[in-house]
Amino acid sequence: MATTTPSQRRLAEALKSFKARQDEGRYVLRSDDLGRTERESLVKAGYLRPIIKGWYMSSRPDESAGDTTAWFACAAEFIGRYAESRFGDQWCVSADHSVRLHAGNTTLPPQLVLNAPAGQNSVIQLLAGHSLLDYRAKDFPQVDKRNTVGGLRAMTLEQALIRVPVSFYRTYARDAQIVLTSMRDADELVRQLLDGGHSVVAGRLAGAMRACGRNDIADDIAGVMRRAGYAFTEVNPFFDPLPALCATRGESPYVTRVRLMWAEMREDVIDSFPAEPGLPVDKEAYLTAVQDTYLRDAYNSLSIEGYHVTNALIERVASGIWDPEKNDADLQSKDALAARGYFLARQKVEASIRRILGGENAGLVVAQDHRVWYRELFGPSVDAKLLKTSDLAGYRSHQVFIRNAAHVPPPKEAVRDMMPALFELLETEPHAAARAVLGHFIFVFTHPYMDGNGRIGRFLMNAMLASGGYPWTVIEVTRRSDYMEALDAASSGGDIGPFAKFVASSLSGEMMSAAQ
Incomplete structure (x- = not known):
């Protein structure tokens, strides 16, 4: 029987007290919320991090010193409790x-x-x-x-x-x-x-x-x-003309934000992109070229999300060698489950692109199919009993945070209003470049699912690129930092320029490869 050290026993007791606070919805603690020994054990193990003297926030032991995720997750609670x-x-x-x-x-x-x-x-x-x-x-x-x-x-x-x-x-x-x-x-x-x-x-x-x-x-x-008899002079306080909005009176401010970001950003996106090729004449050749990108795309998209996958694993999954019923390692491997889910979801995305190439409205297709992509992406994890079937039903029911991003996604109540607005904009936007870049950006800005938002956002981007005849575009894991920084500049700073240029540069690389 394994024995535990005194420090491990102290940590175990501290974690029980800590969990009791979290069960009460408290993720920010004052010094006197825990005993000194408990607090010191949790800080040393990485479960608590100091904010200011006498105040601590929940964190994860695997977070690095410069990780900001815990801070943005706890900032509002800390400010409220500190002020009170x-x-x-x-x-x-x-x-x-x-x-x-x-x-x-x-x-x-x-x-x-x-x-x-x-x-x-x-x-x-x-x-x-x-x-x-x-x-x-x-x-x-x-x-x-x-x-x-x-x-x-x-x-x-x-x-x-x-x-x-x-x-x-x-x-x-x-x-x-x-x-x-x-x-x-x-x-x-x-x-x-x-x-x-x-x-x-x-x-x-x-x-x-x-x-x-x-x-x-x-x-x-x-x-x-x-x-009422007041001297009254009407003055416009805005410095620049405002973009026109087709908003409904009394609409959710989150929906108005989606519409306004789209109206403000679309011209910058269009200006950053090469001319739209138009739907391909040879649709089967286009689809074959999409399929040929699978290995590189799966490796990079999964690696961006932190999965440790290899081309050999991806090929095993694609070829059917991956067998969780006979191989326990395949059943339990998080990376293998992610690779299998990506393979299944990617097949559904290609089916969606086939519909788009056939002339169906790209926004309507994605509105109908994105839930299917999500279910396929996490279906293997449900089969392996790592997720419940109910986890695949609908949009998220909890608040989420993006690792090391200043942007905090909107509350769960806003998601069900924002997503129909996004698909309406995709349906009516005439430029494929705007559909691709803004569709991806607003999807991850909204973060409608508990997980998989980045992968589905890139699927959406490529479906919209296909609607204009642009090639399937792979975001390389070697450029992950640039990619995430550009997305955060748009989300927290309102500047779509870096992200539009990033996608355009990735697209240009694909177009040059195709020409060769």
Whole structure:
């Protein structure tokens, strides 16, 4: 019988206490939430990492020193618990960040400002280059003008819009357009403008609403303020013209964000790409060329996701030698299961491409087939009892985080609204390059599944490339860092340029190889 050391027994006991806290939904702990010995054992083993003195967050033992995943997963919980420990319920994030939260923006700013009457105007350095400023707020909003958004105390949208400076509309134009476009009506906003006598702010908000195409609300604000006897001048606070949106009034801000990103980014993508070849005349030759990329594609796509696969393993899977019923190693191997799933899913993707080459709308095909790709991708893991069959049913039901990315995917409730909007955009977009790049980007931005989003995103990209006659394009694992950085620049920074150029350069390599 194996014996355990005292340190192993201490760690085991500490893990029991730690699990009890996590079962309560607490992934951020103060020093006094655990005993000193328990805390030290968990830190040494890598299950806890310090944030600031006296505060710790859950982590994984296999994370490297520079890994930021745990921080972005725990940041909102830490900020909320830390602020409550100091200020009780007398705090909220700044007006700027409140609007961004209401807009569904999940990116943590470099410096988050907390408004609190007891603030000390001090800065606390956090992780990954972030900091916290506790601002002493003299004009603090009352309880009815605060609510909880994204796990943080925020000002209500109306209160935040009244308080943001004019510079907000230039620095965060996208977030401003999202919340203004998504508002159902202006009743509460106008009421607060009147109560506070905010005639200048009212003129700015009316101008902003009109710039967003919300003439109904702009006219309402102007009419009520003038009727109340206020001097009123309408001013557009946006610096640049805004992209036109075909948004539904009162639509989810997450859906509006998808539409707005697409409208803002599509021209940059199209400008980065070579001319569209058009659907191939010889469709069978095109499909044969797609099939010829399988080994290289599977190796690189699986390697990007961290699987340790070899060409020999991929060939065994493709040739049918892989036999989990007779070979326990095949049954238990995570890498082999991933390779088998990729092979099965790739066959379904090729069937989807055949439909697209036959003239069917690419967006409609992918809307119908992407769930099939997902089920095939993880079917072998279900067969091996590593996943439940119910895990293949529908989109994710939990929050997910992307390893070392500043972007935090939207909450699970938003996914079911965002995905139909994505497929609608794919269906109506006339340019294959925009369908490919933005389809891939917004799919992984949304992260609709618990796992496999990168692989399915690349399948989607290649199906859209096929709809324009572009070749199947392999993202090489040797360029993984560039690929992930370009995606994060688009997700957290709103700049699609690096990712569009990255895909175009990968595409150019495939086109040159085909020409040779």
